[in-house]
Amino acid sequence: MTYNNQPKPDDRSDNVEKLQEMIVNTIDNMQEAEETMQNVSGEERAQIEAKNDRRRESIDAMRSEIKDENASR
Structure with missing residues (x-):
């Protein structure tokens, strides 16, 4: 039996488009987290703030990747 294991192009x-959708979803998640923060305090609030900081960094990276993709077209 012969296998033809070729990688997909x-x-x-x-x-x-995928990156833009990911940005929108991340922003939605951030907004939900901001709403949740109104009802919590202490450690849980700090965790949510830290996660939203990471989300902001991810959004910046995705926007940068979009610019790179558009520049290479």
Whole structure:
């Protein structure tokens, strides 16, 4: 039996759209977390704030990647 294990071609044609959708979802999650923070305090609040900081960093990285993708087209 012969196996033909070839990698799939690198198709990035919809990469920008996927990144934009990921940004929107991340912003939605941040907004939900901000609403949750109104009802919590202490350690849980600090954890949510830290997670939202990481989300902001991720959004910046995704926006940068979108710029790179658009520049390479």
